[in-house]
Each structure stands twice: as C-alpha cells, then as structure tokens.
Amino acid sequence: MIEVNELSKRYGAKTAVDRLSFTVRPGLVTGFLGPNGAGKTTTLRMILGLDAPTGGTATVGGVPFRTLPRGLRHVGALLDAGQVHGGRSAVDHLSALARGNGLPPRRVEEVLEEVGLAEAAARRISGYSLGMKQRLGIAGALLGDPPVLIFDEPVNGMDPEGVLWMRRLFRRLAAEGRTVFLSSHLMSEMENTADQLVVIGRGRLIAAESVWDFAARSTRRTVVVGTPKATELTAALTAAGGVVEPQSPSAGAGRLTVTGLSADRIGSLAFAHRIPLYELTPRTASLEEAFMELTAGSVEYLAGQPR
Structure with a gap:
C-alpha cells in the first residue's frame, strides 16, 4: 500500500505539492490525474525517494522506499521512458538492473517476452521508437516481480494494439493483488482502466474516490x-x-x-x-467532462481562446 500523508514540496517561493494526503490500495488500478503543473510527477518522485519532501511523508508498505534494499523487488516504476542509455541493448540494460537487484538472469528473458520485445532485445535502444521504449520501461518495472507498480504516462507513443495490451496488463496486475498507481492525461484510457482516482490541482487534493463517484460529482447530467x-x-x-x-x-x-x-x-x-x-x-458526465469541470479552478497553464 502507498500512503501519502501531509506531503509537501517547495522550490523556493513555488509550492509544487501542498499538504497532500491519500492512500493507494492493493488489488485496484488507481489513476492519478491533474492538470499540467498540478504536481503529479513531483509526488511520484517523492514516493520513490528521488526527491526529498519539504514536509510530510510518503511510504510504501509502511516504510520510505529509499530504506528498502534491492528496490525492484518492492516497487517497479516507469517515470520517463527516455531515461535509458541509447548505446545499450535492451537485454544489457535489463541485465544490469537484474544484477544490481540480485535477480536471476532468467527474469530478463521473461519480461522481454511479456512486453513483446524478445525479437528486438539485442538492438540498441537508440533505435527504438517511443512505444518500444515504453515497453522496455515496463519490462524494467516488472523485472523484480514487485507488489507495487507506479507508471507515469505509460501509454505515450503507443499504437492502438499497445494501448489495449497495456490496459489489460494493468488490470491483470491489479487482479493479482498488486498495487497499481497510474498517471495519464488520456481520460478515455483512465475511464476504461482505473477503478479508483486520486485527482490533484495546484499540488492539493481535489478527490480520492472511485471513477464512477468522481464522474457523478459533475453537474453536467x-x-x-x-x-x-x-x-x-x-x-x-x-x-x-x-x-x-x-x-x-x-x-x-x-x-x-x-x-x-x-x-x-x-x-x-x-x-x-x-x-x-x-x-x-x-x-452522467464522462470522466473527461467531470475532470474539466472539477479542475477548472486549478489549471495553471491555460491556453488563450482561438481568434
């Protein structure tokens, strides 16, 4: 279980996350929504120990993630599919992660097969498309067979077949009793995939409830x-x-x-x-309509109206 309690992060005078509290439970796909600049990626980075909070706590299984040895056995994460060494092959990249986390070499072949990259395993990552890099990032997240999985915009660059595969993967992982925390701007995908939602705006919590309950809060019926x-x-x-x-x-x-x-x-x-x-x-309103209505006051970067 992921627990965030009064979590805050400030960069000088800028408050990116403001006393944020929510819980992500196992057995469900929980979507993480918010306008651009809402603080989603900053929150995920603090959960993973990549950024230190200004205040509050973020724990996985009751403890801070950075205190867990061999982290891939506890949490698998994909935050940025482009953050890989382009000169390495997929098998080399995953083998290094496996060695660093004390995982058996067979797991590399298993996850490459699962994400559909077995035939491209020996190719340099610099030649991969964005969709292929997303699959590689998911392979890395699955490598340690962890109980908690965190994904930030994982369907970017995926073709329709890849999006459908990913949707089924997330639901299967949740059905196995894992905690799946998923950030995305694609409302239609979130509507088809997520069970629960955590919605934030300007770093503050707007809602933490089921997809149906969130959509039902809209006045557009x-x-x-x-x-x-x-x-x-x-x-x-x-x-x-x-x-x-x-x-x-x-x-x-x-x-x-x-x-x-x-x-x-x-x-x-x-x-x-x-x-x-x-x-x-x-x-009732679609998830997209409810999201646009209920986050209207939290949009930080609002485009001008077309002339």
Whole structure:
C-alpha cells in the first residue's frame, strides 16, 4: 500500500505539492490525474525517494522506499521512458538492473517476452521508437516481480494494439493483488482502466474516490431522448425550463439531448402532450467532462481562446 500523508514540496517561493494526503490500495488500478503543473510527477518522485519532501511523508508498505534494499523487488516504476542509455541493448540494460537487484538472469528473458520485445532485445535502444521504449520501461518495472507498480504516462507513443495490451496488463496486475498507481492525461484510457482516482490541482487534493463517484460529482447530467415528434417535444421541454439540443443526423432522426430536466420529468411531459418516445436514457458526465469541470479552478497553464 502507498500512503501519502501531509506531503509537501517547495522550490523556493513555488509550492509544487501542498499538504497532500491519500492512500493507494492493493488489488485496484488507481489513476492519478491533474492538470499540467498540478504536481503529479513531483509526488511520484517523492514516493520513490528521488526527491526529498519539504514536509510530510510518503511510504510504501509502511516504510520510505529509499530504506528498502534491492528496490525492484518492492516497487517497479516507469517515470520517463527516455531515461535509458541509447548505446545499450535492451537485454544489457535489463541485465544490469537484474544484477544490481540480485535477480536471476532468467527474469530478463521473461519480461522481454511479456512486453513483446524478445525479437528486438539485442538492438540498441537508440533505435527504438517511443512505444518500444515504453515497453522496455515496463519490462524494467516488472523485472523484480514487485507488489507495487507506479507508471507515469505509460501509454505515450503507443499504437492502438499497445494501448489495449497495456490496459489489460494493468488490470491483470491489479487482479493479482498488486498495487497499481497510474498517471495519464488520456481520460478515455483512465475511464476504461482505473477503478479508483486520486485527482490533484495546484499540488492539493481535489478527490480520492472511485471513477464512477468522481464522474457523478459533475453537474453536467443529460438525458438522451428519441421521438418521432422532435419539434413538439422540444417546445414542451423548453417551456418547462429544459435546454434541448438536437443530435447529429448520424445519431438517428429525432434524437435530442436534454439538460435541466430529469428523465422522469421528461417522460411525464411527453405523456401529458401525447408525444411518443422510443428512447429515454439518463447519462452522467464522462470522466473527461467531470475532470474539466472539477479542475477548472486549478489549471495553471491555460491556453488563450482561438481568434
């Protein structure tokens, strides 16, 4: 289990992480979200003992990571796939990690096979694509067969097959009872992969809850309605205070998106006006919509509006 308690990090007058507290439990994929500059990578580096906190603590299994001997047996991590010696081959890179952590040489072959790099194992890493380097970084994280795994933006540069493989890998690792902590900017991937979320902004905790609970906190809730009398229904719903938007023709004729009214209210209004319905589907916000709404006040680097 990863436990972060009142963790802070300051660089001069700049506070990167501000009294942050959360817990990452085994058996689940926990997503780590936040706008650019929120302090995610700084937090991960403090968990791994790469940066010293200004205040508070970060522990793995109840102790600071830097106190654990042969660290790859306890925690596997991928923070930056580019931080490898380009002149080495993949097998040489992993063999050095294995020797330094007292791991048997057979583990190098096993993890290269698992991540799909067995045929490229003898090639220099400088010739690898970004996706291949991500696979190599994951191989290094898996090398010690650790109970805790930490990944920072692991799907960058991956093709669709690689993204699907990675999603299945993370869920399998969690199903084995491991702690999987995953940072990503790809909301669709996080929605499909994570069980729990830790969301931060400007170094402070915004939420620590399930993906469903986080999405449900959004105020953007809509109802999709299908009717052969779209014009009449739109008038009735608008008069009752709803906001009605027609969906694109590709979604099907007579399909509307309604905000401001519940599905029950829409059904009652349609019945009262003798308007038939062939669909009435409440929808909560997507993870991306909830994230954009709930972190809006924590965006540090906001692009200007297009002219």
